[in-house]
Amino acid sequence: MSQAIIQLSSVNKWFGDVHVLRDIDLTIQQGERMVICGPSGSGKSTLIRCINRLEQHDSGSITVDGIELDEDTAHVAAIRREVGMVFQSFNLFPHLTVLENCALPQIRVRGTPRAQAEAKAMEYLRRVQIPEQSHKFPGQLSGGQQQRVAIARSLCMEPKVMLFDEPTSALDPEMIKEVLDVIIDLAQSGMTMVCVTHEMGFAKKVADTVVFMDGGRVVEKAPPEQLFTNPQSERTKKFLSQILSH
């Protein structure tokens, strides 16, 4: 049996008076591909942002790769080195070229020599199919290309887990496929990933587990074929009928 790499137990979080995460218990196994879906405001983005401390949970515990996520900044730093993240709005550094975007974090965080960092950057840019754009600035690329660079930048850090926060929501329809193809390729290579997305076709194709969230709770958690064909809760049924009907 594979072992747990991320473990959340009774995690709660409030934004002011709003209770955004309610008693979340969730375990992600090594090599597991988890898709989190749910209506907007259900807490799914907040949930994955808690995993690398972009948001701080108020109670409960989160453990990543055996490290407890707490006030200790060394723990936070250690976890962030193991966890890569891809954002909805790419968040590339606009003042750096594509190559520098991928090389700088390696140089600063891992202490990799520049030549080596750039070689690795090119390797991953080739993997996301845009090595020829390496000298350009992010503003000169299309959204799909920027998101692929963002994925390459994360992969350059050799993370054990990748978090995707609605990676295709800000993209034009014709660019969604090129980004999903990269993520699918990554999933097939055995990367552990947690992906917040509305792309149900993608979820069916790659996910081991689909989690449906609503109102800050995990409503249902099941393999995709089960969750999509035979949802247990009324809330899940309603949500699925809404997003699958068109």
Added chain:
Amino acid sequence: MSAIRPRQPRFVAWGWLDWVLLTALLALAALLSWRASSVFQYRWDWSTIWPFIFRLDAATGRWVPNLLVEGFLTTIRLAVWGILISGVIGTLMALARNSQRLFLRLLSVSYVMLIRNIPPVVFVFVFVFFIAGQVMPKLALADSVAKLSATGQWWVSLFFGSPKLIDNFLLGLICLSVFSGAYVTEIVRAGLESVPKSQIEAGNSLGMSHFDIARFVVLPQALRNVLPPMAGQFIQLIKDSSLVSLVSIQELTFMAQDVQVTTQRVFEVFVFVAVVYFIICFSLSQLFSALEKRYSRAFK
């Protein structure tokens, strides 16, 4: 998110109204200068001020720079150091303003509030006579410089001017930098706030330290965004450097007053000085627009 587009040529329009306005302006200028020349009978005599720019040294028979050039060099030294130091003060204070530590935030806020709300001349007097007057003599910098080797002294005088006047120069410099630094702080702060939070999150998610995020992600973008107001502030600093002539720092304006007293040629001296200031400030603004062009190749 758009791709690079060739810059559109600016539409050139020059109509009859522009001719009318130009003619009116020229007529006004002509009228004013005619009125002025008919009211006071001033005989321009530029020859008397040339010797104060370069003079013939009787002993060696060579041309050496005189008061106005020395003043010009002091102004340049004040400007270069002032820009560097106020830039550093401003950046540190702006970072302090965004610090998680209350003390640093309070320090930064009080500094900016204090400096911005007193007139520069008052600040110069208070700083020089009450504060620096207590500290500078105890440091006895001029004495330590005098002990240096000949090459050491040469470098010191290259960077800070005459070693005998070094106390005085540093005083004026610190005064100017502290004063200008408050405005730079506000400019840099605006720049820091113009960088989206998501940039910091990206740095965090990659495991970068606070320092690295500030140094490599936020500051470069912030500074690029504030180049135009920063150019304005540095030009202001150069012009404000004339204020420290009030406390006997021998920069351009101070020397001009000296020369003016000696020669009695008020207008020639100050017209000359105005042209020199214009050239310095204009060069600086050209430098900044070149920088702006360079940095604008990467845009959002």
